[in-house]
Amino acid sequence: MEHYTMNLTLKVWRQKNTDAQGKFETYPVSGISSEMSFLEMFDVLNERLINEGKEPIAFDHDCREGICGACSMHINGRAHGPWAGTTTCQLHMRAFKDGDTVTVEPWRAGSFPVVKDLTVDRGAFDRIIEAGGYVSVNTGNAQDANNILVPKDKADAAFAAAACIGCGACVAACKNSSAMLFVSAKVSQLALLPQGQPEKKSRALNMIAQMDKEGFGSCTNTGACEAECPKEISLTNIARLNREYIAAGLSYEK
Amino acid sequence: MKWSQFFNTSIGKKLLVGATGLFLCSFVIVHLTGNLSLLKDDGGEAFNIYAAFMSHNPFVQFLAWGLKIIIVLHAILALQLTFRNRAARPVKYAINPGNQTSSWFSRQMAIMGSILLIFILIHLKDFWYLMHYGDLQSVTYGGEEYKNLYSAVYMAFKELWLVVLYVIGMIGLSFHLVHGFKSAFQTFGLNHVKYNGLINFVGVWLFGILIPVGFAIIPVVIYFKSI
Numbered sequence: 001m002e003h004y005t006m007n008l009t010l011k012v013w014r015q016k017n018t019d020a021q022g023k024f025e026t027y028p029v030s031g032i033s034s035e036m037s038f039l040e041m042f043d044v045l046n047e048r049l050i051n052e053g054k055e056p057i058a059f060d061h062d063c064r065e066g067i068c069g070a071c072s073m074h075i076n077g078r079a080h081g082p083w084a085g086t087t088t089c090q091l092h093m094r095a096f097k098d099g100d101t102v103t104v105e106p107w108r109a110g111s112f113p114v115v116k117d118l119t120v121d122r123g124a125f126d127r128i129i130e131a132g133g134y135v136s137v138n139t140g141n142a143q144d145a146n147n148i149l150v151p152k153d154k155a156d157a158a159f160a161a162a163a164c165i166g167c168g169a170c171v172a173a174c175k176n177s178s179a180m181l182f183v184s185a186k187v188s189q190l191a192l193l194p195q196g197q198p199e200k201k202s203r204a205l206n207m208i209a210q211m212d213k214e215g216f217g218s219c220t221n222t223g224a225c226e227a228e229c230p231k232e233i234s235l236t237n238i239a240r241l242n243r244e245y246i247a248a249g250l251s252y253e254k
Numbered sequence: 255m256k257w258s259q260f261f262n263t264s265i266g267k268k269l270l271v272g273a274t275g276l277f278l279c280s281f282v283i284v285h286l287t288g289n290l291s292l293l294k295d296d297g298g299e300a301f302n303i304y305a306a307f308m309s310h311n312p313f314v315q316f317l318a319w320g321l322k323i324i325i326v327l328h329a330i331l332a333l334q335l336t337f338r339n340r341a342a343r344p345v346k347y348a349i350n351p352g353n354q355t356s357s358w359f360s361r362q363m364a365i366m367g368s369i370l371l372i373f374i375l376i377h378l379k380d381f382w383y384l385m386h387y388g389d390l391q392s393v394t395y396g397g398e399e400y401k402n403l404y405s406a407v408y409m410a411f412k413e414l415w416l417v418v419l420y421v422i423g424m425i426g427l428s429f430h431l432v433h434g435f436k437s438a439f440q441t442f443g444l445n446h447v448k449y450n451g452l453i454n455f456v457g458v459w460l461f462g463i464l465i466p467v468g469f470a471i472i473p474v475v476i477y478f479k480s481i
Binding site: 011022024074076077078103105108109110111173175176177178205208209211212215216217218219220221222223224227228235236238239240241242243245246248249250252254 | 255259260263264265266267268269335338339340341342343344345346347348349350351352354355356357360361363433436437440441442443444445
C-alpha cells in the first residue's frame with residue numbers, strides 16, 4: 001500500500017475528572033503518516049501539547065498489539081474505529097484520508113465512568129468476573145493432561161469465547177450499553193468445558209446478577225456488539241448465556 | 255432461585271417479553287384469518303357469524319381477556335426495560351454508527367411498539383367496544399339474529415383518514431415483527447445455524463410482510479369499494 005501523509009482535524013473529548021463537565025476540543029494535526037497507528041498519531045499530538053506547555057490527552061493503552069483491550073476510543077461513531085475486528089492500536093492511519101475530521105470520544109456508559117479525557121473505569125467488568133467468572137481448583141499436583149476429554153468442537157468454541165479481551169467495545173457499541181456479549185463470552189468459555197460444570201449454575205446466575213447491579217442495559221439483539229468486537233465474539237454466546245440462565249434459574253435450589 | 259427472582263433480572267424480564275411477544279404473533283395469524291372474511295362477497299354473513307362466535311364462546315372469551323393482559327404485560331415490561339436501557343447511557347455519543355453496525359428495525363422496537371399500542375387502543379375502541387357495548391343494527395341469517403358488525407366496519411372505512419391510520423398501524427406491526435420475531439428466539443437461547451435461516455425467513459416474510467399487508471388490504475379494499 002502506498003505511503004502518504006495527511007493533515008487532519010481532530011475533535012477530542014476533554015474531561016478533567018469524573019465529576020467535571022467535559023467538552024470537545026479541536027486540534028489540527030499535520031504530517032501524519034499513513035503507516036502510523038491511531039495511537040501513534042495521538043502520541044504525536046500529545047508530544048506537541050507537552051511542548052506547548054498544555055495538558056496532554058489522557059487515553060488508555062498498554063500492549064499496542066491488539067491483545068490487552070486497553071485502548072478504548074470511540075472514533076467517528078465506531079468503537080475502535082472503522083475497521084472490523086480491530087482494536088484502536090491496530091487501526092492504522094491509512095483508514096483516513098487527507099483533510100478528514102475525526103471525532104474521538106470515550107466509551108459512553110453509566111457503568112464506565114470517565115476517569116479523565118478518553119480514559120474510563122472498566123472496574124464493573126472486574127466485579128462481574130469476581131462474581132463467578134472462574135473455576136475453583138484445589139491446590140496440589142496437576143493431573144494428567146488427557147484425563148479430562150474435551151471434544152475438539154467444544155474446545156474450539158470455548159477458545160473463541162476466551163478470546164474476549166474485556167475491552168468494553170460491546171458495551172460502547174450497544175445502544176443499551178449492555179454487557180451481554182462480555183458476560184456471555186466469560187460464561188461460555190467455562191460452560192463449554194468439563195472443568196466449568198461444577199459451578200455452572202451459580203456462575204451464570206451470579207454474573208448476571210452483578211451485571212444488572214452494575215447498571216448495564218439489557219440486550220435487544222441488535223448485533224452491534226458482535227459487529228464491533230475486536231475479537232469477533234459471536235452472538236451465539238449470548239444465546240448460550242440465555243440458555244445457561246434459563247437452565248440454572250429453573251433448577252438452582254438456592 | 256425463586257420465581258420472583260427468576261423473572262426480575264434483565265434476562266428474566268426479556269424472557270417474559272419474548273414469550274408474550276410470540277403469543278401475540280400467534281394471535282395475529284388467527285385474527286387475520288377471521289378478518290379476511292370481511293372481503294367475502296356475501297353481504298357480511300360469514301363475518302357476522304364469526305364475530306358472534308368470537309364474542310360469545312366462553313373459551314374464546316377467556317383467551318380474549320388473557321390476550322389483553324398479555325398485551326399490557328408485554329408493553330409494561332418492554333417499556334420498563336427500554337427506560338432502564340436509556341438510563342444506562344447518561345451521556346450520549348456525539349456521533350452514532352447508525353446502520354453500520356445494526357439494522358434500523360432492531361433499533362426502533364420501542365417506537366414501533368408504541369405506535370402499535372396506540373393503534374391497538376384505537377382499534378379496540380373502534381370495533382371491539384362497538385361490538386360488545388355499542389349500538390349495532392341486527393341482521394338475520396337462517397332465523398337467528400346477529401349484530402351487523404360487518405356494515406359498521408364498511409361505514410367506518412369510508413373515512414380516508416381512518417384507512418390511513420390503519421395502514422400506519424400495520425407498518426408499525428411489520429417493522430416491529432421484522433426484528434421482534436427472531437429476537438425472541440435469540441432471547442430463549444435458540445440460535446442454531448440449522449434453524450436461523452428459517453426463523454429469519456418466517457420473521458421477515460410471514461410476520462413482516464404477508465400478515466401486515468393482509469391486514470392493511472382490508473380497510474384499503476373497503477375504502478375503494480365505497481367510492
